[in-house]
Amino acid sequence: MSDDTINTRKTEHINIVDKAHGIDRKKAYFDLIRLHHRALPEIDYSGVDPSLSIMGKQLSFPLLISSMTGGENSLIEKINMNLALAAQETNVAMAAGSLRVIFDNPKAEKSFHIRQYAPDTLLFSNIGAIQLNCELNTESCKKAIDVVGADGIFLHLNPLQEVIQPEGDTNFRGLADKIGNVVRELDSNVIVKEVGSGMSCSDVELLISQNVKYIDVAGSGGTSWSRIEHFRQPGDDGNSLGITFEDWGIPTPESLIQLNKYKDKITLFGSGGLRNGIDMVKAVILGASLCGIASPFLRPAMNSCEDVIKVIEQFKLEFKTTMFLLGIDNFKDLMGNQSLISQSYY
Numbered sequence: 544m545s546d547d548t549i550n551t552r553k554t555e556h557i558n559i560v561d562k563a564h565g566i567d568r569k570k571a572y573f574d575l576i577r578l579h580h581r582a583l584p585e586i587d588y589s590g591v592d593p594s595l596s597i598m599g600k601q602l603s604f605p606l607l608i609s610s611m612t613g614g615e616n617s618l619i620e621k622i623n624m625n626l627a628l629a630a631q632e633t634n635v636a637m638a639a640g641s642l643r644v645i646f647d648n649p650k651a652e653k654s655f656h657i658r659q660y661a662p663d664t665l666l667f668s669n670i671g672a673i674q675l676n677c678e679l680n681t682e683s684c685k686k687a688i689d690v691v692g693a694d695g696i697f698l699h700l701n702p703l704q705e706v707i708q709p710e711g712d713t714n715f716r717g718l719a720d721k722i723g724n725v726v727r728e729l730d731s732n733v734i735v736k737e738v739g740s741g742m743s744c745s746d747v748e749l750l751i752s753q754n755v756k757y758i759d760v761a762g763s764g765g766t767s768w769s770r771i772e773h774f775r776q777p778g779d780d781g782n783s784l785g786i787t788f789e790d791w792g793i794p795t796p797e798s799l800i801q802l803n804k805y806k807d808k809i810t811l812f813g814s815g816g817l818r819n820g821i822d823m824v825k826a827v828i829l830g831a832s833l834c835g836i837a838s839p840f841l842r843p844a845m846n847s848c849e850d851v852i853k854v855i856e857q858f859k860l861e862f863k864t865t866m867f868l869l870g871i872d873n874f875k876d877l878m879g880n881q882s883l884i885s886q887s888y889y
């Protein structure tokens with residue numbers, strides 16, 4: 544596929560997420576879990592510390608700005624710069640959008656040079672795992688990490704999106720082996736993620752057998768890629784596959800609950816439809832070491848770094864407040880602590 548098509552596609556995605564109706568499914572799946580409110584928390588709010596250490600870096604709280612964009616386009620460059628500046632300022636993690644475009648269009652690299660804006664914090668690169676069945680390989684992943692100056696790389700799995708895309712790559716045969724090769728050959732952290740349909744136990748067992756150590760469930764409930772791809776198709780040709788499947792997948796909390804049994808073998812990240820600090824705390828209680836959030840940052844990042852910081856600070860305030868109301872004053876006591884759940888409807 545030409546770089547022009549990939550570049551155009553990235554801009555179309557941004558426009559659709561920003562403007563089209565109902566892309567954020569707002570399913571509030573985390574509301575089906577209630578936590579133990581403490582009327583007597585017996586701790587001092589001023590001492591509540593949500594910071595954590597992960598992959599050798601210290602974060603102010605477990606937020607990951609999930610992968611969104613990159614390409615040869617001034618708006619895209621601005622979005623990535625504002626996200627990276629805000630991640631550095633607030634000390635949270637950030638992942639770049641897919642770097643596939645740089646292999647066709649070197650001019651797109653500029654948009655991924657985000658280490659200059661975020662010299663200290665945790666940064667990740669990103670590539671579609673399906674490309675390992677097409678033209679990319681471990682060397683491409685190395686390059687994608689170098690261009691970002693990243694601490695690791697996300698390999699995303701998006702079978703639903705690829706089917707809905709008219710130009711999608713749909714041969715997923717043998718992909719687990721190829722992912723395993725990258726994990727073995729790459730001297731960096733590899734995180735395998737979905738993009739909004741979640742991970743099942745069968746997926747995770749396959750990935751564990753390939754030595755994968757980090758998995759981001761990226762479940763359903765938030766951004767729907769099926770719906771985005773539906774809106775990208777010009778005209779109404781009567782093909783409503785993207786609408787039929789818009790809510791397909793495993794809700795993020797459900798995916799985290801199912802995968803809890805692998806907690807000694809993998810580090811889990813939770814993303815997909817997390818929309819406030821309470822959702823984030825619930826994800827951590829369900830075993831997520833990092834909480835990924837994408838679309839709520841898009842519009843602020845189109846405006847300014849300050850607008851992104853405001854959203855991050857709000858999430859942090861909500862996260863700290865939830866910890867306080869649970870009587871928990873440090874991250875370690877929160878992580879995986881399912882005794883804090885008073886009722887789960889899963």
Ligand SMILES: Cc1cc2nc3c(=O)[nH]c(=O)nc-3n(C[C@H](O)[C@H](O)[C@H](O)COP(=O)(O)O)c2cc1C
Binds near residue numbers: 556609
């Ligand atoms: C505009 C936009 C572009 C995205 N591009 C990518 C991408 O290139 N690679 C990827 O792994 N995920 C991508 N995602 C998916 C997100 O990283 C995330 O997994 C998903 O949106 C669920 O999070 P949310 O509900 O908080 O938006 C993108 C999301 C958005 C909103």
